[in-house]
Amino acid sequence: MDAAGGARGAFSGGASRGRRGRCGIRAARWVYTACGGHGYRNVGTGGGQACGHLHFFRYPAVFLHAGDALHGGLGIVGETDVAIAVSKSGRTAETLQVVDALACACVPVIALTGTPDSPLAEAADAVLDASVTAEACPLGVSATASSTVALTMGHALAMALAAQRGWSLRDLARAHPAGALGRATREER
Template sequence: MSDSAPNRTRTKTDGDELDGAALIERGREVLATEARAITALAGRLDDAFVDACRLVLACDGHLIVTGMGKSGHIGHKLAATLASTGTPAFFVHPAEASHGDLGMIRSGDLIVALSNSGETAELLALLPVIKRLGVRLIAMTGNADSTLARHADVHLDTGVDREACPLGLAPTASTSAQLAMGDALAMGVLDARGFTAEDFARSHPGGSLGKRLLLHIADVMHSGDDLPAIGPDRTVSDAIVEITRARLGLCAVIDDARRVLGILTDGDLRRGLDGVGDIRTTPVRDLMTAEPQTIDADALAAEAVEQMQARRIQGLLVVDEEGRLVGALNFQDLLQAGVV
């Protein structure tokens, strides 16, 4: 080492000197403290919670969540949860509100303000404007006697006995309490609004749940020239060519009116070829599976997943109400669509 290189002083925070048992114990203490803080909220829920839910449900405008610091981070999450569960909501930073963002707030809106102390200066500065606009206010604080709580239409008590921080300084248990109370408010409103899984999916179309509840068979099936189909009197050799061309691992067997008579799959070929004579002369009807599983194009793609998994099959034919072939899909199509 060069004489000019700085000396590193090993400290008690170096990885090889950490006391693992002490760390685990500290972690358990934090989790227990925050769990007690959240549990205590349940015993304090009263008519104020009901009033808060009613205000949210009655709001004709937007619900605006605001808060500073760590409470602001919790506010961001609360706004996102409300917006995704049927309540138009967004977050406004209270410091930015005094510099132009107050234009986002209109008469008919509802504000939910988060502050553990209830004395956050940036929030208190908004009170005169809120009152002048006639905007209703729900305050979520840890001090029922605070300025913010006293000026609110509804106050939700999120006070905690102590923070989980060993110094008693970093917001920990108090922000956990805010988060839990915000979720309770959002879920109470969701339930009262009659919000369904389908409603949730509409605001989450890119997620797996949205795809399971919104994506239909018609959205993922193969049709037209991509659709492998053959008549029952064609040969097994012809069917192999059709299966290879379509790359779906299956071929529909149809009559002249395109009604489904059967299906021939890669599995059928593997299991049946030993008992078949010349594939160039053997008709498809001798090897196909008659009366195969089918599904309607308007059905949810999730239903196709359930059928395939329940019957341990890899493909489905899609038919109309007359039993005529309109499409086909395999399990890989559903995987690629994100339904599985």
């Protein structure tokens, strides 16, 4: 199964569910949250590719570092948002604290984790398995392969949402009027 196909299945009910298990997740805004090494922290940064692709398809998205969230940043998150909590281990203390706070605020959480039986997965409404068999790092510990998988899952989410919305070349041309992509979409229409 390709990544976009897997994400389409996941976001139409095919993802495994955590303990809270709400269905029908719809987001006014997507909020990525993570804490930890550089690979996982950068998965959803505001200008990063995961949030950027969501912006591209006109889905508002923001990255909220778990440390910032716990010191006042949660004020940006509303009940109509959906959070994507990213953690390789699924045991990062700050990320778990954020998920607990989001649960108290009735904000649905999707866990994107390399450990589908983790506390994060248990606390989430849906779980996306981003596990890898090994890291590319010579020591086998630095988030290399796992952060790439997490980033790819972010792209797959954006593609699944675009497909669900029925995104067209005309829509793409409106969202990306400049550069080679904008030129190509104008020529294709």
